[in-house]
Amino acid sequence: MKIAIIGYSGSGKSTMARALGQRYGCPVLHLDTVQFLPGWRERDRGEALAFVRDFMNRHDAWIIDGNYTAFERERRLREADQIVLFDFPRRTCLRQIIGRYRTWRGRTRPDLAPGCPEKIDWEFLSWVLWRGRTAKRRESLQSAARLYPQKTVVLRSRAQAERFLAELPIQPQ
Secondary structure (H helix, E strand, O other), X not given: OEEEEEEOOOOOHHHHHHHHHXXXXXXXXXXXXXXXXXXXXXXXXXXXXXXXXXXXXXXXXXXXXXXXXXXXXXXXXXXXXEEEEEOOOHHHHHHHHHHHHHHXXXXXXXXXXXXXXXXXXXXXXXXXXXXXXXXXXXXXXXXXXXXXXXHEEEEOOHHHHHXXXXXXXXXXX
């Protein structure tokens, strides 16, 4: 089973990836752990791309969460048996980010690179509320559903995400 999870920041991609990884016993790759080095420094693009390629080549089954178009996005979508697109409203993402911050403040979540403690700053809020939701970025996400409609599920609320997870078979098909 190969599952690509894409969507807006704060929508629950990493939480879904962890849950699916546990359910199916698949390795999970959170692309934020590839993008960032300790202290929120960005990893060299070539090194990051090589890391993602190696992960995909080594595993017959995987779950990868994150958008990062430069990190084999086309291949991820093409090879995925299932694409999960989180299309949550801004207010929901913001609420979940605030809750995540309260839980993890000053500590590093399992889906972040070591040495990248949870934070909320103006740059991140700007990304969540505006810069990460431009027409171009929205089109990039929606193109996955158009290109692969038979294997894409679009989730628009937390309730839909919970229902999706609850209705999945225990063993992959």
